[in-house]
Amino acid sequence: MLDYHRYQFSWYVLQGLKERAKVLGLDLVTHPLSDKGTQALTDLLNQEDIGGMLALTVDDPAILDVVVNLKKPAVLVNSEDPLMRLSSVMPCNRSATRMAADYLVSHGHRDILFLIHPGRRTIEQRHEGWQESMRYFQLPCSEQQVISVTDWLPELAEQAVVAWFREKKRTCTAILCANDSLALGAINGLQRLGLDVPGDISVVGMNDLPQAEFASPPLTTVHLPVQEIGVIALELLQDIIVGNVTIPRRIELACAMVERQSVAALNAS
Numbered sequence: 001m002l003d004y005h006r007y008q009f010s011w012y013v014l015q016g017l018k019e020r021a022k023v024l025g026l027d028l029v030t031h032p033l034s035d036k037g038t039q040a041l042t043d044l045l046n047q048e049d050i051g052g053m054l055a056l057t058v059d060d061p062a063i064l065d066v067v068v069n070l071k072k073p074a075v076l077v078n079s080e081d082p083l084m085r086l087s088s089v090m091p092c093n094r095s096a097t098r099m100a101a102d103y104l105v106s107h108g109h110r111d112i113l114f115l116i117h118p119g120r121r122t123i124e125q126r127h128e129g130w131q132e133s134m135r136y137f138q139l140p141c142s143e144q145q146v147i148s149v150t151d152w153l154p155e156l157a158e159q160a161v162v163a164w165f166r167e168k169k170r171t172c173t174a175i176l177c178a179n180d181s182l183a184l185g186a187i188n189g190l191q192r193l194g195l196d197v198p199g200d201i202s203v204v205g206m207n208d209l210p211q212a213e214f215a216s217p218p219l220t221t222v223h224l225p226v227q228e229i230g231v232i233a234l235e236l237l238q239d240i241i242v243g244n245v246t247i248p249r250r251i252e253l254a255c256a257m258v259e260r261q262s263v264a265a266l267n268a269s
Contacts, residue, residue: 097129157185
């Protein structure tokens with residue numbers, strides 16, 4: 001797994017894994033990935049008492065190649081193998097963002113920005129969900145409406161939103177964010193500019209992390225079944241180990257809107 005101290009989503013998935021492993025009487029050994037390459041991972045997986053592997057939020061092609069070549073049972077959690085050599089369990093990121101964008105459109109919003117930290121394939125799928133919704137409703141979705149940041153830190157989102165509005169010298173009616181941390185930063189940035197959320201601009205996040213409920217205003221977001229992802233991944237790994245599953249499969253879980261107070265309805269024309 002990646003450093004879960006910096007990725008709350010991964011931390012909650014890990015909790016679901018640990019709880020399910022305890023119920024099943026399994027030993028779950030965590031191994032944080034580092035910049036030292038894949039040798040430590042290879043050495044670990046070569047141990048005879050390691051029955052299988054769960055790779056949590058890992059996209060690195062080199063690591064995926066190592067896992068495939070070791071030929072040990074493995075399941076990717078919150079990521080996927082583009083070549084479908086490995087099974088995976090993840091939320092349906094594209095439909096989750098499509099749902100959020102549709103929700104904003106249903107509330108009368110027509111000019112919707114997308115705030116993203118690009119790079120991971122799962123996040124690009126969220127970008128595609130926003131585009132899909134905008135195109136369905138014949139609304140603009142050019143790159144001019146995408147705000148990119150270099151990390152998931154709220155302060156970077158705040159800075160990016162402030163800079164975007166000052167540079168573009170224009171307004172929108174809503175910002176859809178690729179996760180809750182960016183959404184909270186966006187709210188701070190809008191408030192710095194003297195804009196009211198949701199009176200002037202609505203904001204929607206994604207993940208439904210605990211702090212979203214206690215934001216000011218409480219954040220409307222998309223709930224991802226985080227702990228369920230870990231549970232299903234562990235059960236799938238067990239099925240692979242005992243031979244019940246022989247063909248790699250990709251499992252995507254549905255998500256749900258969580259309505260709070262960061263979205264205002266407009267009069268749709």
